[in-house]
Amino acid sequence: MTLYIDKINNYIKALDTETLMALEGISSDKKYKKGDLLLQQNEICGKSFLLIDGIARKYYLNDGKEITTELYFENDLAVSFDSYTLQQPSREFIEALTDVSVSITHYRAFEEAKARFPKLVHLDLMFVEHYGMWVENRLFQFHTMTATERYLDILKKSPHIVQTVPLTIIASYLGISLETLSRIRAKI
Amino acid sequence: MTLYIDKINNYIKALDTETLMALEGISSDKKYKKGDLLLQQNEICGKSFLLIDGIARKYYLNDGKEITTELYFENDLAVSFDSYTLQQPSREFIEALTDVSVSITHYRAFEEAKARFPKLVHLDLMFVEHYGMWVENRLFQFHTMTATERYLDILKKSPHIVQTVPLTIIASYLGISLETLSRIRAKI
């Protein structure tokens, strides 16, 4: 999976100058403070956010509780996938967990660029394929692993999460209560 | 979500004749008997299967148990997503639950067609977007709903599943034991 990220990066590097220029031309940098919302619920996700620095998360409300669906670090691409794809109101929020700086690309601008530079369609495809495999893997974990196994998996593959993100958020990301996560940690 | 299927179908219908011919030229029909495997574990998923008729499923083995990950009906596209995308050995099997007839497209042929007809890249993107949203929604269900709620959701949105697929398979698709599913059904 990490390999696929490399493949995407290599693809970008190998783009012709014109296409690269087009990409750069439609991106702009912006900074957010800790706690800021990059995307509100019910807002249409009309931008993608490439994290340059900081930590962010995506979450939604279920029975008044925040359920974290994704955590973003440096070089991750933050969007509400279905809202972005269908250009429909988002169920999800995107929130800065620390001060963050991002590179923003507008949906419209990217669509127009894709129409003019076909290689960007292929790039888009690669992004979506990568996300699809990531979600599939996460579903796999919920389908077959216990809470403890899921936590250990994070500890092993993404220790930076445990070091930087509050347990309350990690618990909701794992689909368990804060108390259960606390007990899992006490036991290992 | 059903709307997106319509959008994809409309996109296909609106393709120019040349592109459409190319698509047809790389597809061929085939029939399988109930119980046949369309894809074996460890095999590289080098084909996509468009179900014309019958029922199939995708599953993998976990601790010797079969975990069903997707059910396919008429007009569904069956592939092991990560195996197809990365052209790596598949964890999953694809099995015919009834006699099925499918339209097969080879990965290589589709890649070559995409290179010659850019509109097919966009079509591929739409397929993957659709699958991504489908998986995201399924993950959402595992993340927040109880077994009973997940079953009721299937009953409501996909009653044909309950009418045609053995409970053993539905249970593994829901991520619960056959006994629990049986009890859920007895209670409602």
Next chain:
DNA sequence: CGACATATTGAGATCCATCAACCAATGTGG
């Protein structure tokens, strides 16, 4: 320091898995 967010711990309830016994429908070889 005081206040608010974050984390731990305990007790009881609930959901779900497992193991085991049983039942019904279907199909197959003799």
Next chain:
DNA sequence: CCACATTGGTTGATGGATCTCAATATGTCG
């Protein structure tokens, strides 16, 4: 056409995993 195996489903008893509610730390920041 019968006897028996196989597949698919139900039901009961028990235990483990996890939730919820509540009380109690432990920060951390103005």
